[in-house]
Amino acid sequence: MTFDVYGNAFGLLAAHPVTPLVSLHHLDLIEPIFPNMNRVQALQQLKEPIKLDPYGLMQQSICYVKNWVWTVSVSWGYAVQIFRGIFSARDIEMPARTFLNWYRRVDYNGFPFNTRPFSRNACQKPFVFHLFNTTYDVAANEIVTRYVRVQPNPNCKWKMEDPTQIHMVEVYKKPDPYLWDKVTIFINKKPVATMLPMKE
Template identity: 30%
Template sequence: MYHSILEAFRVENNKDVKWYVMADDDTLIFVDNLVELRGTYDHTKYYYIGTNSESIHSNAYISFDMGYGGAGYALSYALVEALASEIDGCIQRYKHLFFSDYISQSCSADLGVDLKIEKGIHQFDISGLLSSHPSSPLISLHHFDAIDPIFPSKNRSESINHLMKPAKFDQSRLFTYLSKHFPSKLSEETPPTFRPWQKSRPPFFMFNTRWLSNNPCEAPHVFFLESVIESNNIGRYHVVVTNYTRSSPGNLPICLSNGNPSANPIHKIQVFSPSTGRKEAGRIECCDVKYVAGEDTVDVKLSACMKGEMLA
């Protein structure tokens, strides 16, 4: 794989090219988010962008400094140009390495270039998916053909196709989260409802987790994507309406924190987001929640946070 990127450079040698991106064929790439991410970097300078594995064991086995090729990594044109002229000597120095992405990291390091980590790139060396996601745009999902389907009553292929429906409308808001009872930072700390592929001793993961709780105010109510449509019937505005339905009856104990009603009766969540304009990268949006006690539907309207508004 590493040779292919350099061969492509040598054949084309096209200065209209700004980035070379490598990823495995079992990886979903969200191109709109990828393009926006690359636009934040200067391709005329040396950049090596990627991510570690989510599994500590995987990183310890190979390297904590490497951008995993499965999830995908990107090299700026300037860096590839420099690597192409030095590649033969580099391969001789690192002929003991068996992984092309490890060679990429090692050769880049010889030029003084370290990995720039982007959290939206996911290797997924875990069995299961994150229930929360960082504020970075979702760039890639590797090993999607090996993890459990993310939607009930759908196989892996059907789940991928279903996920791509909202991606066609707006990739900037994929995998964003909503939380009422947790401060924003705690919402990013994922309950460990998954496990690493390899058997090993803790700690397992390269991200923060929080203990599972029996507190009904902290226990999750799980809803799955049902449909997404664009509508112009909401006042004068065009919006994207995303519908989520509960996968199983809500039978958790009633949460009495701060007088909040139980979420058990809720069967459907409708999320309204702007149909034009992407969410600002690196920012979480605020929302207005409309719920009438006794009804089975909650309406959530996303909007940019006002000045000084806290996510807590």
């Protein structure tokens, strides 16, 4: 499926649907996908995760840190977002409207998919950490991706744990070359079993 957008594609890429990322088009019409880089540098930043696990690139995982009342979204090889509060996976899976439609209009009905608003209030925005580097741990057979926060932290008075003290997030992932050969069974939109194709 192809989505043509203008501007900041972060919201779309950070909530990439559970399908392989095949290509990025019209790069001249979107902002660089990583901050403080030009378009070419930003694409080069994706080379290591693509080399180590092309099947997992930008696949979104969502988890909860209940003690701190946080929702964490990992778009593997691209970005990690920490939201203060517990949000449903259904909401986090929807792309945040950081982009405009093909006609450069702020018409949020102009997309063939559901979107959610992206808050302009700095205290309600997620804390975003972008890919810094990628390494492969041979002994553990794991890919280690490190994500850093580039934007300044907002000065907010919250009565819950504050992610401003976090400077880096590390994600450990085992490469899975058979990711798209599997059939996953879902019940109530939650995976309950995975079947691999039979080997002859």
